[in-house]
Structure formats: structure tokens, C-alpha cells
Amino acid sequence: MTGPARHAWSTTGLTALAPAAWGTTYLVTSEWLPPDRPLLSGVLRALPAGLIALAIGRRLPHGAWWWRAAVLGTLNIGAFFALLFAAAYRLPGGVAATLSAVQPLMVAGLALALTGERPARRRLAWGVAGTAGVAAMVLRPGAGFDAVGIAAGLAGTGVMAAGTVLGKRWGRPEGVGVMAFTGWQLTVGGLLLTPLALTVEGMPPALDAAAVGGYAWLSIVGTLLAYALWFDGVRRLPVGALSFLPLLSPAVATLLGVVALGESLTPLQGAGFLLAMASVAAAQTAPRRTAKEN
Numbered sequence: 001m002t003g004p005a006r007h008a009w010s011t012t013g014l015t016a017l018a019p020a021a022w023g024t025t026y027l028v029t030s031e032w033l034p035p036d037r038p039l040l041s042g043v044l045r046a047l048p049a050g051l052i053a054l055a056i057g058r059r060l061p062h063g064a065w066w067w068r069a070a071v072l073g074t075l076n077i078g079a080f081f082a083l084l085f086a087a088a089y090r091l092p093g094g095v096a097a098t099l100s101a102v103q104p105l106m107v108a109g110l111a112l113a114l115t116g117e118r119p120a121r122r123r124l125a126w127g128v129a130g131t132a133g134v135a136a137m138v139l140r141p142g143a144g145f146d147a148v149g150i151a152a153g154l155a156g157t158g159v160m161a162a163g164t165v166l167g168k169r170w171g172r173p174e175g176v177g178v179m180a181f182t183g184w185q186l187t188v189g190g191l192l193l194t195p196l197a198l199t200v201e202g203m204p205p206a207l208d209a210a211a212v213g214g215y216a217w218l219s220i221v222g223t224l225l226a227y228a229l230w231f232d233g234v235r236r237l238p239v240g241a242l243s244f245l246p247l248l249s250p251a252v253a254t255l256l257g258v259v260a261l262g263e264s265l266t267p268l269q270g271a272g273f274l275l276a277m278a279s280v281a282a283a284q285t286a287p288r289r290t291a292k293e294n
Contacts, residue, residue, distance in 0.1 A: 032211055046190035059176050107243035133277075
């Protein structure tokens, strides 16, 4: 393997740690966090991590990056978390995860519209296969299909896809490190979620040691470190290949359910898991068919 190829796979591996960390959210939330407080969880994930990242990065936006950071923070964190939680309230987890799995297809459409990047047909086919794999892995018989929940789930996937494409298009300002860049977006998202959480859920409840530990994990590992890796990957990796990596989240959540919660994995779920992983791997190696194809 040549040096550039080795570096690309190293970057892909590090970026993949972000959705893998996000896949721990279900287990942490169900086992350690107070029930029915999804917006509070969003605030405590985003805002402390954002302030820590700002303190480490020691850089504030300048010029056009004030509004660009606000747009990216709203799409990637604030609006995404709010819509994700709205879908989680109204849909079974499997349905919500399946909706999020259409992100590669959404990214392909947005990339074509905003950057002129034409996706390879092979990658589109793997996007469909990845969605089917996640559906087989996480959907359960009798799953409910609430119209508002489905709209929120698709909108949440759409805003994250838009944030990914715009982040790729705008890049990162010269001289600004990934930690400062991450801090801008997490802080914006956390500040947007705070009044919403207070309005919808009221004042936070008293937290026991398990909840404090759970929020610490989600904030430091699942948000601060994960989003730093993710935003760095957005800058370095082709957007089409990058868009498949979030399929790792439901895969990790499913495996943790088996290992930590004693849940069973049916043959259909196992096949879905393999299909989803195959689509992620194939998307990283799909050849470019034109100069602008991604």
C-alpha cells in the first residue's frame, strides 16, 4: 500500500471512530441517564464540550466565519439534535435508525446540487444496500410509523447531510485548528438547544453518579472527541465516502445490545449487519468515474 493510500485509510479509520462512539448513545441513555430528558441530554452533550473545545482552541470566528459557524453549528448540532430527539420520542429506535441510514443518498443529492459533484452509480447502489442492511438489522415486527416522527427523522438526517456537504465546501479557515472549529459548532448548537430544553422539559432533575458518568461519557467521548474527528474527516475525505460512515452507529448500537444487554441477534439481523458493513467498506473504495464524481 502506497503512502497516500495508507494515509487515506488511516484518516478513514480515525473518522469512523466518531459514528462508532455515537453508537454508544442508546446504551448509555437507556442504562444511566434520567428518562424523558432528550433535550437536556443534547445540551449537556454539546455545550460543555463546546466550551472545553473553545478553551483548548483559543480561537473565535472572524469575518464570514461568524455566520458560517452559526450555520454549521445549527445544522450539525442544534437542529440535528432537536429533530433527532423529536423522532426518538415518536418512533421506535429501529425506525429512527433506518431513516438516518438514508444519509448517503441525501448527501449525494446535496453534493450534486451545491458542489456539482456527481456520485458514482456504484456508490448510489451501495447507499440503497446500506439502508436495507440497517433496516434488516434494527427494524422489529409491528414497528410504528408516526407521520410527524418520520418527518422529523428525515429532516434530522437531511440537516446533518447538509452540514456535511457545506462543511466540505467551506473547509476550515486558515490557521484554525480542528478543536477550535469543533468548539464553534458545538457551542452554537448547545446555546440553541438550551432555551428549547428549558421550555419543553423544565429545570433539570437532580443527577446521581451514574447519570453524571453517562453525561461525561457522551460529552467528552461521544461529542468533544467524536466531533473533532468527524469534522477533521469532513475536510480530508471525499464527501460521498464519508457519508456512509454514520451507518456504523446503528451497527455499534446493535452489537452493544447483544454484548451488554443480552439481546439476541437473528439471522436476518446478522445478514443486515454484514450488508451495512459491506456498503461502508465498498463506499471507501468505489472508483471515480469522472473528474467530478465522488
